[in-house]
Amino acid sequence: MSEPQTPAQAPTIDVQGVSKWFGSVVAVNDVSFQVQPGITGLLGPNGAGKSTILHMITGKASASEGEVTVLGQPTRNNPELYRDIGVMSEYEAVYGFYTGREFVEFTARLHGLGPIATPVDRAIGLAGMEDAQHRKLGTYSRGMRQRMRLASALVHDPQVLVLDEPLNGTDPRQRLDFHDTMTQLAEEGRTILISSHILEEVETLASTILLMVSGKLAAAGDFRAIREKLDEQAYQVRVVTDSPRRMAAALAGTDDIDSVSIGEDGELTVLSRNVTSLQRSIPRLAQDQGIRLKRVEPLDDSLESIFSYVVDR
Amino acid sequence: MGAIFGLSIRQLTGRWRVTLILLLAALPVGLAVIINLAAEGDAAFNEDFTNILLDGLLVAGILPIVTMALATSSFGNELEDKTLGFLTLMPVARWRIVLPKVLASLVISGPLLVVSGVIATLLGFDGEVRPAVAVAVSLGAGVLAYSAIFTWLGLVTTRALPFALVYVLLWEGVTSTFMSGVDYLSVRGYSLAIMSGLDEASFPALEDRVIELPVAIGGAAVVTVVFLLLGVRRLQRMDVP
Secondary structure, three states: OOOOOOOOOOOOEEEEEEEEEEOOEEEEEEEEEEEOOEEEEEEOOOOOOHHHHHHHHOOOOOOOEEEEEEOOEEOOOOHHHHHOEEEEOOOOOOOOOOEHHHHHHHHHHHOOOOOOHHHHHHHHHHOOOOOOOOOEHHHOOHHHHHHHHHHHHHOOOOOEEEEEOOOOOOOHHHHHHHHHHHHHHHHOOOEEEEEEOOHHHHHOOOOEEEEEEOOEEEEEEEHHHHHHHHHOOOEEEEEEEOOHHHHHHHHHOOOOOOEEEEOOOOOEEEEEOOHHHHHHHHHHHHHHHOOOEEEEEEOOOOHHHHHHHHHHO | OHHHHHHHHHHHOOHHHHHHHHHHHHHHHHHHHHHHHHOOOOOOHHHHHHHHHHHHHHHHHHHHHHHHHHHHHHHHHHHHOOOHHHHHOOOOOOHHHHHHHHHHHHHHHHHHHHHHHHHHHHHHOOOOHHHHHHHHHHHHHHHHHHHHHHHHHHHHOOOHHHHHHHHHHHHHHHHHHHOOOHHHHOHHHHHHHHHHHHOHHHOHHHHOOOOOHHHHHHHHHHHHHHHHHHHHHHHHHOOOO
16 A cells, blocks of 8 residues: 655646536536545546546646646646656557557557567566467457556556556456555555546555545545545445344344334335444344345445535535 | 557558448449440540549549548547547657558558559550559549548548538539639649649640649648648647547
């Protein structure tokens, strides 16, 4: 995990008062934040404006208002800056006729690297794609494609990495490898900005997070502090059993819940501020009481609703 | 620039596209053979061959269609499959992206069209080299100008192909045929003027209706440069998906 940075350190990425609108639709509304070396997670539900912000940070899109700089320079119409930035966009399209290695070599050539064999080998190694490097990209699984795209973003050894939903389509093993690679790169002093709409994906990776909701920056800072704020909110969980009254009585006797109610259909709605503990205690209680659990499901743990708690706060 | 040129060549040489272009390029040659056999000794042969095959079919039809099929796809396909963003995130000046795209269209369509035009002309003019050279140069100039125009169009709209078709049919086809003066602003007009200017004796049918050779050469050059610059400007200013 990357070390927290001191506030005095010059930001690698500086976003100041940035807005972006498409006609009458405001995609990003007056967002300001700074990103320091280490791993920062950009979180938000789909449509929150994460990709639009990343497009402006990487210079692919212009800001309607405000300023974006990376390493002290504007990114828009500044191709030379890409020598220091590695980008993995959310679109997974690749040139299917290239082999994985050819694709990374192509990127290396566009970066004007000298002898390309060493950096290409290094980048493919970092992405763990040595075995599949000579296969055509068109034959790759989604996860493999993501990893080779990561190799392409790393081939020029950039100081700044901007990765938009890099874990899409990856399996748990690939996620672990990705985690290790990112941690290693962050420890080397790089600045890594990773976007995701899945909270848990970034939870173990980023020490700092930026929460975006409806085009606005809802929260920014230390991940744990924001998570604690989120945990203050009670969540609803639906529990379906063959004996709802006995289950309700058993739950009422624990410290994990705020309230429990039985609906007309016999389903329990449990309100809890400690969902993690509740998830463990429900099966235990059911087993102790000889109750058959049919279904346990969170009613509002989607990222959208979690973020709405933060925004409404 | 070589890397992007190589990429573009691979992108544009899909099987169906190459097959279609080869078929279109073969059309003037086949037609030249038929006309040659059917109209042997006909007093109006030269005029008909020039007006129908060289102008009507080759310069006004196949030249823009083949070039538009390639050049609108240069950026159009990359915009559609979202790979253009990858190129624009490289430390490469925008003109170094646009120029290889135009050159790729030129390198694929140019030789095919020129060879087709040269063979058809050699058949129609009993193997005379001079009119064949004139046709080759005029087609080359047309391919260059159209490549620049259609490459730019592929960056401007995702419906580049229908727009290009409308432009070719209405402006280069109908308007330039029936309105005098449009030839000064028409790639077809430049191509025909270059053809006629390089070998007036072989193409008397064009003599009275084409613009001056220097104007045509200058016009084709200006159009090419202007649309190249517009393409670069567009790539600098657009929000790339």
